[in-house]
Amino acid sequence: MRTAISSLTLLEPRSLREALVMLRDEGPLTPLAGCTDVYVNFNFGTLPQKRFLNLWPLEPLRKIGMRGGVLSIGALATYALLIASTLVRRRLPILAAASREIGGAQIQNRGTIGGNVANASPAGDTLPVLAAAEAVLVLRSASAVRRVPFRSFYPAYRSTVMRPDELLVSIEIPPVAGRQWFRKVGTRAAQAISKVVMAAVRAPEPRIALGSVAPTVLRAVRTERALASGASIEEARRILMEEIQPIDDLRSTAAYRRQVCGNLLERFWKETA
Numbered sequence: 024m025r026t027a028i029s030s031l032t033l034l035e036p037r038s039l040r041e042a043l044v045m046l047r048d049e050g051p052l053t054p055l056a057g058c059t060d061v062y063v064n065f066n067f068g069t070l071p072q073k074r075f076l077n078l079w080p081l082e083p084l085r086k087i088g089m090r091g092g093v094l095s096i097g098a099l100a101t102y103a104l105l106i107a108s109t110l111v112r113r114r115l116p117i118l119a120a121a122s123r124e125i126g127g128a129q130i131q132n133r134g135t136i137g138g139n140v141a142n143a144s145p146a147g148d149t150l151p152v153l154a155a156a157e158a159v160l161v162l163r164s165a166s167a168v169r170r171v172p173f174r175s176f177y178p179a180y181r182s183t184v185m186r187p188d189e190l191l192v193s194i195e196i197p198p199v200a201g202r203q204w205f206r207k208v209g210t211r212a213a214q215a216i217s218k219v220v221m222a223a224v225r226a227p228e229p230r231i232a233l234g235s236v237a238p239t240v241l242r243a244v245r246t247e248r249a250l251a252s253g254a255s256i257e258e259a260r261r262i263l264m265e266e267i268q269p270i271d272d273l274r275s276t277a278a279y280r281r282q283v284c285g286n287l288l289e290r291f292w293k294e295t296a
């Protein structure tokens with residue numbers, strides 16, 4: 024069986040510190056969180072890596088709590104935990120909404136927010152939420168911690184600025200003022216990868232983020248600026264069409280995605296008025 028892990032190496036750290044030392048001294052290692060993305064690649068036989076680092080038992084990385092005024096979400100928090108968290112529901116309800124629409128119960132119990140972010144798919148459903156929330160990603164190595172603004176994390180399609188000796192340990196969400204809005208459009212209501220996903224905040228300076236319409240998650244900054252300065256929604260829609268770069272792929276067409284993006288923008292504006 025192609026997925027037999029016995030022919031592979033799996034390191035089992037007992038603490039974050041041990042995990043970071045293993046990454047430094049015994050790398051390169053591929054971190055495993057819930058394995059819901061990694062296992063798909065095992066199955067397809069498209070995973071070249073042979074040496075893995077199991078993060079799943081590292082309980083402290085699942086913590087969701089407040090640090091000063093900032094909501095801190097451990098990278099290993101599963102969708103089930105995010106949905107159940109009163110802090111998340113109160114401070115960032117669009118993250119709970121996105122989590123509810125990811126996979127089914129099995130994926131929600133295993134899939135982690137850190138895995139969604141580190142996997143760097145432009146279709147990851149939590150990514151537009153984190154972009155609209157102006158999240159900060161906390162990356163740790165054995166010797167240092169650095170905080171990377173979410174907008175600087177993805178330099179190109181399916182790549183991140185994370186180094187091989189670093190782990191994503193938590194995600195910080197500063198207070199978000201304004202009404203939050205989230206919508207995922209897929210082939211069906213559950214177990215579907217997004218054709219288009221949008222998260223937005225209605226504030227004097229609105230924030231609009233989209234997934235599956237560009238090589239990386241997109242903040243529609245020109246559209247945001249137009250709306251902030253009083254442009255009509257029709258004008259904002261026209262600008263949004265210039266900002267997005269959707270493609271035809273097996274899930275949808277560029278033309279359909281364009282139409283849906285424009286419709287979602289209008290719905291966001293109307294429903295949060």
Ligand SMILES: Cc1cc2nc3c(=O)[nH]c(=O)nc-3n(C[C@H](O)[C@H](O)[C@H](O)COP(=O)(O)OP(=O)(O)OC[C@H]3O[C@@H](n4cnc5c(N)ncnc54)[C@H](O)[C@@H]3O)c2cc1C
Binds near residue numbers: 056078124141
């Ligand atoms: C049936 C099915 C349905 C799905 N539905 C959806 C959906 O609706 N929406 C959606 O967005 N996704 C969906 N997914 C994809 C997947 O479940 C999510 O992306 C999930 O959040 C991945 O998390 P994980 O913990 O399983 O990551 P893993 O598979 O363990 O890891 C994914 C990648 O991230 C890296 N990584 C993980 N954690 C860390 C860390 N802390 N630090 C550094 N690197 C790390 C790994 O090395 C790997 O490269 C689906 C997958 C399946 C199989």
